[in-house]
Amino acid sequence: MRRLLLEVPAWVLLFAMLSFIYLPVVVLVLFSFQGSDLPVPPFDGPSLEWYRRVLANDRLISSLGNSLIVGVASSAVATLLGFLAAYSMFRMAPKAAGLVRVLLIAPVTVANLIVGLGLLIVFNLAGLGRSLVAVGIGHVVINLPLCYAIIYSQFGDQLRNLDNAAHDLGAGDLATMSRVIAPVLIAPIVAAFCVSFTLSWDEFIIAMLLSRFDVTLPVMIFELMRAGLTPEVNAAGTIVFAISIFTAVIAALTMLLKQRRDS
Amino acid sequence: MTNAAVELQDISKSYGSVAVLDRLSLAIRKSEYVVLLGPSGSGKTTLLSIIGGFCEPSTGRVMIDGADVTDLSPAHRPTVTVFQDYALFPHMTVRQNTAFGLSMRRVPERERTAQAEKALEIVGLAGFGDRKVHQISGGQRQRVALARAIVIKPAVLLLDEPLGALDVKIRRQMQDELRQLQRALGATFMHVTHDQEEAMSIADTILLLNKGRVEDVGPPERIYKKPASLFAAAFMGEANLLQGRISNAVNGSVSVETSVGRIPAKGAGEVGRRVHVSIRPESIRTGNPPDGSGITLGKAKLSEFVFQGTHKRCMAAIGEGADNRLLLRLPADSDLTPESSAMLWVPAADVTLINEDAAQK
Numbered sequence: 001m002r003r004l005l006l007e008v009p010a011w012v013l014l015f016a017m018l019s020f021i022y023l024p025v026v027v028l029v030l031f032s033f034q035g036s037d038l039p040v041p042p043f044d045g046p047s048l049e050w051y052r053r054v055l056a057n058d059r060l061i062s063s064l065g066n067s068l069i070v071g072v073a074s075s076a077v078a079t080l081l082g083f084l085a086a087y088s089m090f091r092m093a094p095k096a097a098g099l100v101r102v103l104l105i106a107p108v109t110v111a112n113l114i115v116g117l118g119l120l121i122v123f124n125l126a127g128l129g130r131s132l133v134a135v136g137i138g139h140v141v142i143n144l145p146l147c148y149a150i151i152y153s154q155f156g157d158q159l160r161n162l163d164n165a166a167h168d169l170g171a172g173d174l175a176t177m178s179r180v181i182a183p184v185l186i187a188p189i190v191a192a193f194c195v196s197f198t199l200s201w202d203e204f205i206i207a208m209l210l211s212r213f214d215v216t217l218p219v220m221i222f223e224l225m226r227a228g229l230t231p232e233v234n235a236a237g238t239i240v241f242a243i244s245i246f247t248a249v250i251a252a253l254t255m256l257l258k259q260r261r262d263s
Numbered sequence: 264m265t266n267a268a269v270e271l272q273d274i275s276k277s278y279g280s281v282a283v284l285d286r287l288s289l290a291i292r293k294s295e296y297v298v299l300l301g302p303s304g305s306g307k308t309t310l311l312s313i314i315g316g317f318c319e320p321s322t323g324r325v326m327i328d329g330a331d332v333t334d335l336s337p338a339h340r341p342t343v344t345v346f347q348d349y350a351l352f353p354h355m356t357v358r359q360n361t362a363f364g365l366s367m368r369r370v371p372e373r374e375r376t377a378q379a380e381k382a383l384e385i386v387g388l389a390g391f392g393d394r395k396v397h398q399i400s401g402g403q404r405q406r407v408a409l410a411r412a413i414v415i416k417p418a419v420l421l422l423d424e425p426l427g428a429l430d431v432k433i434r435r436q437m438q439d440e441l442r443q444l445q446r447a448l449g450a451t452f453m454h455v456t457h458d459q460e461e462a463m464s465i466a467d468t469i470l471l472l473n474k475g476r477v478e479d480v481g482p483p484e485r486i487y488k489k490p491a492s493l494f495a496a497a498f499m500g501e502a503n504l505l506q507g508r509i510s511n512a513v514n515g516s517v518s519v520e521t522s523v524g525r526i527p528a529k530g531a532g533e534v535g536r537r538v539h540v541s542i543r544p545e546s547i548r549t550g551n552p553p554d555g556s557g558i559t560l561g562k563a564k565l566s567e568f569v570f571q572g573t574h575k576r577c578m579a580a581i582g583e584g585a586d587n588r589l590l591l592r593l594p595a596d597s598d599l600t601p602e603s604s605a606m607l608w609v610p611a612a613d614v615t616l617i618n619e620d621a622a623q624k
Contacts, residue, residue, distance in 0.1 A: 158348065158350075161346045161347075161348055161350035162350050162352060164317055164337070164344070164346070164350065165344070165346060165350035165352075166352075166363070167336065167337050167338050168315065168316075168317075168337040168338065168342075168343055168344050169338075169343065169363050169364035169367055169411070169415065170338045170364055170367035170368055170415070171338070171363075171367045172338070172367075175367060179363075180352055183352075183354040184352070184353060184354060186354075261397075
């Protein structure tokens with residue numbers, strides 16, 4: 001009886017917390033299937049009308065394409081640079097690596113707004129202006145520390161000997177990285193790429209500041225909303241959400257498979 | 264020293280104020296099986312890393328085949344290391360692992376595969392080429408690591424506790440195979456271990472290290488029978504170490520006054536010096552010595568018998584006092600019983616003088 005008295009409030013609290021986190025998403029997804037013109041109760045769907053409109057909206061579709069390009073390209077660059085940084089830190093003497101390690105991770109603490117404004121000023125000074133490439137560079141800046149941290153966390157003693165063995169057998173640094181280290185660390189590399197992609201995929205502030213005519217999907221959705229709240233925004237948002245979840249699941253599965261293989 | 268495969272000149276290594284290796288110099292002949300033996304912390308693995316090029320010495324030079332390799336990276340040295348955890352590449356097959364060094368040397372694929380197959384055959388893994396590393400046993404992984412190393416024909420093969428992770432039966436078998444492999448290849452093998460039995464059964468030369476210094480270096484039999492230091496005597500197996508004082512010294516022989524009486528031994532030292540005498544337990548015989556060749560130790564009371572298969576281990580007390588107890592290994596068929604008495608003697612050749620006082624240690 002006493003256990004029940006303690007457990008009931010715990011369950012209620014858990015339910016309240018989960019609702020707080022997931023209810024907005026559920027509402028967003030639910031009203032993307034709305035039958036009428038406004039994404040507010042009562043729900044009178046389900047209808048795929050708004051998805052049809054999203055697919056028919058050329059600007060939305062091209063912004064979705066832009067987001068994919070920026071996400072894939074910036075994540076590829078951030079993962080590659082993160083891997084190279086992690087391997088260098090691993091090879092470097094611990095003392096010398098200390099400061100560099102801090103400098104590599106530090107950008108995580110800088111707000112996206114500051115990163116975006118900083119890059120905007122730099123690009124203007126350099127005469128490059130705003131573009132999708134600028135957005136991509138911005139995303140590399142914010143994702144590189146994460147990619148580095150995810151990959152670096154997987155370097156250990158076992159890898160130390162593999163690295164030594166590869167060098168001992170005559171492999172140079174490049175061959176060691178490409179033939180031994182990267183294949184062994186493939187799971188964290190894929191995970192870093194996926195995490196980086198999800199963050200780039202729904203990043204708004206930097207994309208807003210650094211893009212001009214070609215915009216990414218979050219910026220496009222923002223513009224749609226300024227024109228008025230319709231279930232079309234919900235439908236576009238649901239697509240963004242679905243792709244994020246998909247990427248996150250791939251990241252989780254990769255790490256899970258790796259753990260199972262290791263054990 | 265032109266015939267030296269590996270020559271170390273004045274090698275020291277310290278981490279901060281901790282000296283791991285202390286001014287170590289030695290030469291290792293070509294085609295020898297050398298075992299670096301010592302307790303943990305003796306610096307044996309560090310020494311191997313310095314020869315392999317993974318660790319830079321604080322002072323000194325490393326010469327291999329007459330060339331100074333101190334500043335060369337592991338890839339550019341004629342050495343290959345077999346790591347303690349084997350360090351096999353987990354994403355590659357056994358054959359790909361074995362051929363890795365050849366592939367880095369840009370050997371054409373067909374030849375590479377042929378050589379890898381041959382190396383696998385030498386280590387007894389013919390037909391295992393397509394297996395993945397996680398599909399084979401620990402002993403087989405050890406063999407793959409060996410194949411991967413010998414396929415590039417190193418002048419010096421460095422083995423870091425290669426048998427440490429294997430169970431006893433496979434370890435014995437691998438000891439023999441390593442020995443045969445070394446003979447067949449004619450390369451110099453350097454093998455790190457803390458197991459003195461392994462060292463004795465495998466080595467041409469044992470290099471006994473303690474606290475970063477060489478305690479003794481030589482063939483196993485010599486080190487066992489005539490250890491150069493108290494540490495060597497104690498580390499190489501059970502020994503009776505009797506403290507004493509030199510009472511007489513004449514041309515190459517001394518007499519040492521010990522707690523069990525006067526023991527003559529070969530060696531030099533000034534009268535009055537405190538020294539030790541080492542006698543292996545199996546050297547001590549019972550009964551009366553044949554004329555002239557033995558040293559009588561006296562009448563002893565036997566106790567604490569333990570049957571150990573090949574022999575009976577027991578303690579012998581000569582007179583009273585804790586210092587007068589000797590460890591004996593009687594033949595397994597000995598009919599002596601606990602609490603019985605026997606005369607003890609030892610062949611003169613089996614007494615080793617150690618010019619060292621325990622206080623120095």
